[in-house]
Amino acid sequence: MAYKWWLWQVGIMILITTTHQDEVVADSVEQPWQTVAEEGASLNRTLKFRFPRAPHLRVAAESWPPHVQVEAVSETTVDHERHRGLTVVRGPMADFLRELAASLNFTYSIVQGDGYWGAPDSNGTWNGMIGMVLRKEVDFGLGPFGLSHQRSQVVDFTMPILRELLHVLVTRPRPQADPWGFLSPFTWKVWVGVLGSLLMVAATMTTLHLGAHGSSFTTHLWTCYQIFVSQILIMHLHHVAIGAGWMGEGVLLRLTFGALTSLLAVKAVPIKYDSLRDVLDDPSLTLLMEGSTALTGLLQKAEDGVYGELAVAVKQRGVRMRASQLQEAAYTHLPGGTHAMFLETPPQTPGGCLSSLQPLIDARIAPVTTCFVFLRILAVREFGLHAVWTRRQTPNISHCLKMPTKLKFQEPYSILHLWAVFLLAAAGMLLASLVFLCELFLYHYSFTSA
Template sequence: MDYTSWFISISFLFVHLIGASNATGASPRAVAVKYDWKAPAWDAVNSHRSMQFSFPRAPHFRVAAEEWPPHVYIRTDIEEGSKGRSPQVMGKTVITGPMGKLMDELAHAMNFTYSVVQGDGYWGAPQGNGSWNGMIGTVLRGEADIGLGPFGMSYTRSQVVDFTIPVFIEMLHVIVQRPLPMPDPWGFVAPFTWFIWVGLLVAMVAIMIISFAITNILGFGGPRSLWKHFWATYSVAFSQTFPWKPNGLALQMTCFIWAIVIFIVTRSYSGALTSLLAVKNVPVKYDSLRDVLDDKTLNILMEGSTALTAHLQTVQSGIYYELAKASLTRAKYVKASETYGAAYSLIPKGHYAMLVENVVCRKIYSDYFSLTGRCDFYMSTGNFWQLIYAMIVSKGSPLRELMNVRIQSITESGIYEKWAIDQMPNMTHCLKMPTKVKAHEPYSLLDLWALFMLVGGGLVLATLVFACEFLSSSAAGKF
């Protein structure tokens, strides 16, 4: 144990021994046996004593930190020190943002000073030679006493460092280029589902067969040609009159029912089609991790050396195994401080998807809208990979319990959440994306090409039928 840890342990033990002896009448030795001083019992009495603890003489700690908006900002300040109750500036490196404020509150409450240690820009993951990179590696090598993070808690990380109690909980989302309103060339079939269209076709065939059977069984009522019955049924379906007059009650009732059905269907279709032509669809292609994995042409952006990337190295099945395989050829890893630059430069190109926390997505929304006034990004409604985020200290450090009670009081009161929300003033403007947009401009050929294709197909078919009839008539000597 180094001098700093020894000093904290002795100070913390002294406070507990005196407090417990006065409260219970027990001897200092008995109290020492009751408590494990490297990791004190987490109870109400111990929490109260930890909250009351303050260093008699302010020690100096080194804090490993990397920029990760909106939680952590790191900047260079030309002033030495700071005034008031917020001594964040130690030298030229300054921590701001919600985690900076949290670190500031801890320093003020516990009476210590700190300086910032920056590393390689990563959180921390095990390397092939057994060492760790990132901020975790900085703490393990003794170059820092506290890791600001905040770090996603995982079993692998807990084997080498101690986590504080959680600061917040997050889920990952997919953020992609915001889809643009697109016309639907096949919108003229949209008023009905395919089941309705198939049902209408079946009904038309059934009416044709029934009317043909009635006239042939009764021997009167209409023509006995199946083709003429088909043509009559087809004419009514397109709001045309009967080419012949049906006689007999049975045939007249059959034709009447078909006419009523067609009347209701055509009125419903025309009203729905008018409404559909007034809007344009906004297709959402990537709304979950599964959507991203299914598109083999889409590149994936991820933060490097995170709890997720460490998990991908060992997973053997499931959707994360698929992500691990896809990341071998499709993934581009970025540092925490490079996340926003990568989002702004790569995602608008249209063939990149980024896997980041919900709060990072909202921060991207907020900052981009503040700069441009546009909402060019879309955050998936589907989420995955829930993580608990916390700070870290070296294994067995007595700082952990002293920090825990103060972190708990700040998070449970909602103060930290308020700090985080204050970093994103324009986040709500782009959160709700409509799935349909009212069209104010005239439709172009691109919007209705399917209709013209249908007309063209009909003309080609009619030409082929005409050619067949002409050849058949010529062969019969009619021309």
């Protein structure tokens, strides 16, 4: 099972560190570790900076495979004895958080929220991880987060680490046999050219045989048609040029007919949805998307254009869900062909993938520890560490990056698959029968008249 992807490019963030200073929060007292970080930033030793005494930070995180997977460690787990009863994270972003903690010398605990990234309600109250940061329930949020102007008014973001694309996932139709596939290689202009070539060759042969007994344009045109349809031709050639031309034409036609015949075994995959417009024009599709994301924030303010239409469609036939529910929803609803899913990262499993692309993310952040996080994220990007972490989390990532363009099916062909060929054959037989009856009638009429 595979899905089509395309659409709109969106920035994604790594961490939300702190709120803006003018934001009203529950606790405006600066933490000790923030004071130490500010003092370290003034020394201009950003890469060498480490907290003298490791502070303990609270990190908000939500499951969003393959980037982040939040798990509650069971009490029966042997390998995580010291973490019994706590919440842990896995995935590329968890690896980044672990390396960042080791580099800056801090410990952390994971706090799971309501399952959303963060968006304001009608009263202006933020939910999700952004709301947790604003209420000082956590020190920062572990993304990746989508950057939007609305979010940037209340929180600060890190610098880019990856680039992410927004996808629309729909069911890829099964390959279907095209009864008229043998005509596909040639456009109508080519067929007109073939007809013109037959007429030109017939005219040339008529010119070369002027005055010969039984030589006429219709006779030579019929001869050219015999060669074109690979019929047996018994004729004495008096010109080497004509013989060589017929031989080359026969070889070329054999190759062409072989290619056309082989196309009968080729199945085509009809692409019903190839753009956002196609999705919007199908009112039967139910639209699935994450709630409280940068995209939903954009749709709240979109009034015209294609995104304005998308906002209306989401209100009428959209279903919003948590990020952790997307993968299950993809396997449950998409195969039926009645749903389309909007998301940044296609859902994947260790044994397969649901899309042809596993893109990276882009990000941007900021304040108290900006200088420290900036250079460390830059190092992660330059040395390709995130790609290594992603491959470790998703072993089939190279397969998902480039889906096969050819699908193999062991399915016998039926008359329904080849009805166009039989239709042409029947039409030819019917035409031949009519011509034969006309010849009999004319012969009988001429004989009676005589």
